[in-house]
Amino acid sequence: MEMRAALLYAPRDMRVETCEVAPCGEHDIIINLKKACLCPTDIKKYEAAKPDVEGALKQYGPCILGHEAAGVVVETGSAVTAVKVGDRVAVQPMIYCGTCRHCQEGHTNLCPEVIGVGCSAGGFGDCEKLFVEQGIGGCFATHLKVPEICAMKLPDSLSMEAGSLLEPLADVVHSVDHAQVGPEDDVAVLGLGPMGLLHVIAAKYNGAKSVTVVDLDEKRLEIARRLGADHTINSGKTDPVVQMKALTDGVGANKVFVVPGGPAQAILTAQAMDMVAKGGTVSLFSSSPTGADDFTVSINRIHYSMINFTGTVGFGTAHAEKAIEMLASGCFDYTLIRNKELPLSQINEAVALYGKGDNLKIGLDLEA
Ligand SMILES: [Zn+2]
Ligand SMILES: [Zn+2]
Structure with missing residues (x-):
């Protein structure tokens, strides 16, 4: 399976290219992503404002940023029970260990082993390693392979644009x-x-x-x-x-x-x-x-x-469920916040526009 993805080669050097989607492991799913949002976390990595970023990019090669997105499940591993092919889902970006004290107590956001999809949490080098070794990348792409714990099911009534706001709203x-x-x-x-x-x-x-x-x-x-x-x-x-x-x-x-x-x-x-x-x-x-x-x-x-x-940092399942309930209730006009959208092909322009002028959350159309 092939995908289009924005590969960050070096600080401020991101290129949209075609590459292979990694094979789906037995506990993994592959999501065909439709809509995403940019986050200041992505901008920091793009600019390599943190010292570890440049070194890790040199060591491991390009990475894919992005952790706010929604799409449709297109493949599931043999042991997956949480979702099925065709389900509409938003990405829950935290990959936690599930066995430490914090995870056992339900505070998976505090897991010391946590690694974030799209290099959004944990050490940048650890995120890069995950991409190189297991093909778990980020959301600025048409496809994302992740463990099934990273999928939050969306109701049919919710648009993909609204679904791409799940992660920030759950936070x-x-x-x-x-x-x-x-x-x-x-x-x-x-x-x-x-x-x-x-x-x-x-x-x-x-x-x-x-x-x-x-x-x-x-x-x-x-x-x-x-x-x-x-x-x-x-x-x-x-x-x-x-x-x-x-x-x-x-x-x-x-x-x-x-x-x-x-x-x-x-x-x-x-x-x-x-x-x-x-x-x-x-x-x-x-x-x-x-x-x-x-x-x-x-x-x-x-x-x-x-x-x-x-x-606070991150969120738990209950917060994500409440965020979905809020988005589905239509209690606010999310276009007042996600007030601009650009195609994936123009991701560099989108990054340049972030935080400038009247732009708030900048969205990406991953199919364009
Ligand atoms: Zn974010
Ligand atoms: Zn843990």
């Missing part, structure tokens, strides 16, 4: 559910990239009393409003901490999410600690770029105000 459901957002909560979401906007939807879905969003970009604040945000704060025009307190009778927000990584993360985290209510939760959603891990936390703020300071 956000985990974030919002871990902070136990419910009807009592005044929620604040700091940073309105695609993941910040998904936080608005997930918080509203959980019945949050109010959701306030903070960003510098008026257009993104407006999209958040259309997705259900109750209040918007333009942090370029007004002090978000003062504003948040004013909106909550001086108490602050109970649940505060710091969504982006990158240079803004430390500043936003400090703001979050200042605007969170006593007894409230500050949760960090994104990883920090290498070398920017340090952040000074006020011990007394945590102690006297009983602040829960936490974060």
